[in-house]
Amino acid sequence: MPARWLEVAVETDAEVADAVAELFARFGYQQGAAVFHPVAQDPDGENATIDPATPVLIATYLPLDEQVDATVERLRHGLWHLSQLGRIGELRLRTLAEEEWAEAWKSHFPVTRIGHRIVIRPSWIPYESRDDEIVVHLDPGMAFGTGLHPTTQHCLLWLERLVTPGMSVLDAGAGSGILSIAALALGARSVTAWEIDPVAGEVLRENLERNGVADRATVRIGDVTEDLTDREAYDLVVANIVARVLIEAGPRLVRAARPGAHLVLSGIIDTAEEGVRRRYHDLGTELVERRQDGDWVSLLLRRNRP
Ligand SMILES: C[S@@+](CC[C@H](N)C(=O)[O-])C[C@H]1O[C@@H](n2cnc3c(N)ncnc32)[C@H](O)[C@@H]1O
Incomplete structure (x- = not known):
C-alpha cells in the first residue's frame, strides 16, 4: 500500500x-x-x-x-x-x-439528523442525545451506508413512520447495517440482514454489536437474487440496492413480505423506475408513495392481500 x-x-x-x-x-x-x-x-x-x-x-x-x-x-x-x-x-x-x-x-461525515427522531452518529464523534432520539452509532468502514446518501435517507424516513414495536424486518443489501440498526432501535423485534459482500458483512456485524442489537439480528452473507429463500414472511421489507437487482430479486422480495406488508425499494436511478414499477405491479404489489431526490427514486409498495 x-x-x-x-x-x-x-x-x-x-x-x-x-x-x-x-x-x-x-x-x-x-x-x-x-x-x-x-x-x-x-x-x-x-x-x-x-x-x-x-x-x-x-x-x-x-x-x-x-x-x-x-x-x-x-x-x-x-x-x-x-x-x-x-x-x-x-x-x-x-x-x-x-x-x-x-x-x-x-x-x-458529520452527525446527521433524519426525520423527527433518527440521529446517525459516526462512532468517533461524541454526541449527547435527547430522550426521544434514536441514535445509530456507525462506522461504515468499507461498507456503503453513512446516512448521507439520499437513497438511505428515503428508507430511514419511511422506517421511522412504519416500524412498530414487535415487527420483523428484512433488510436486503444491508451494507453498514444502518437500516437494520435503525429498525431495531425503532422497536422491531428482529431483523434479518442480507449482504452479498463479505467485507461489508464484517462491518455490518461490528455495527450491530456496537449498537447492542446483534442479539436481535441475523446476518446472512449471500445474493438476494439467488439465495433468499426464507420461509418467514416479514412485516416489513426494505431493499436499498440497484434497480437491476431489485428487478431480478423481485419474486423473492415480494414473497418475503407477508400479504398486506410494506416493501421499501430504494437505489433506483430515475431512468429505471418504470421497469421496477411494472415488475412489482405484476408481482402483486401496489404503489403507496414515491420519493425522488435528483436522479434517485425510492418506492413504498404494499403487497396485495390474496
Ligand atoms: C446502496 S447499498 C445500501 C446500504 C444500506 N442498506 C443503506 O441503505 O445505506 C447496497 C448494498 O447492497 C449490497 N448488494 C448488492 N447486490 C446485492 C445482492 N444481489 N444481494 C445482497 N446484497 C447486495 C451491496 O454490497 C451494498 O452493500
Whole structure:
C-alpha cells in the first residue's frame, strides 16, 4: 500500500455531480470516489432532500507515485469538458500520509439528523442525545451506508413512520447495517440482514454489536437474487440496492413480505423506475408513495392481500 496519497476534491453543481464522480472513479484508487450530497430538511422533519443551492463535494485518492501528475492532468482535462455542462469549482489537492488517508474520509461525515427522531452518529464523534432520539452509532468502514446518501435517507424516513414495536424486518443489501440498526432501535423485534459482500458483512456485524442489537439480528452473507429463500414472511421489507437487482430479486422480495406488508425499494436511478414499477405491479404489489431526490427514486409498495 502506498505510503503517501493525494486527496483530490472538487465542488460541483448537482447536475454534473454524477458525471464528475464517474470521472473521479475512473482514476481514483480502486475505482473509488466519495460523493457528499448537501442535505436540507423541512422544519417538520418529514422530508430530507438534497439541497440544490449547496454544491456537491466529490473526492478521490491517488497514490503519490510517478504517475500522479499525469493522472491529475487527465482529471483536469476531463473536468474542463464537464464544466461546459455545469458549474465546477477549483480542483483542490492535498497530500496525505498513509495514516491520515485511512482517516481522511471521516472528516466529511458529520452527525446527521433524519426525520423527527433518527440521529446517525459516526462512532468517533461524541454526541449527547435527547430522550426521544434514536441514535445509530456507525462506522461504515468499507461498507456503503453513512446516512448521507439520499437513497438511505428515503428508507430511514419511511422506517421511522412504519416500524412498530414487535415487527420483523428484512433488510436486503444491508451494507453498514444502518437500516437494520435503525429498525431495531425503532422497536422491531428482529431483523434479518442480507449482504452479498463479505467485507461489508464484517462491518455490518461490528455495527450491530456496537449498537447492542446483534442479539436481535441475523446476518446472512449471500445474493438476494439467488439465495433468499426464507420461509418467514416479514412485516416489513426494505431493499436499498440497484434497480437491476431489485428487478431480478423481485419474486423473492415480494414473497418475503407477508400479504398486506410494506416493501421499501430504494437505489433506483430515475431512468429505471418504470421497469421496477411494472415488475412489482405484476408481482402483486401496489404503489403507496414515491420519493425522488435528483436522479434517485425510492418506492413504498404494499403487497396485495390474496
Ligand atoms: C446502496 S447499498 C445500501 C446500504 C444500506 N442498506 C443503506 O441503505 O445505506 C447496497 C448494498 O447492497 C449490497 N448488494 C448488492 N447486490 C446485492 C445482492 N444481489 N444481494 C445482497 N446484497 C447486495 C451491496 O454490497 C451494498 O452493500
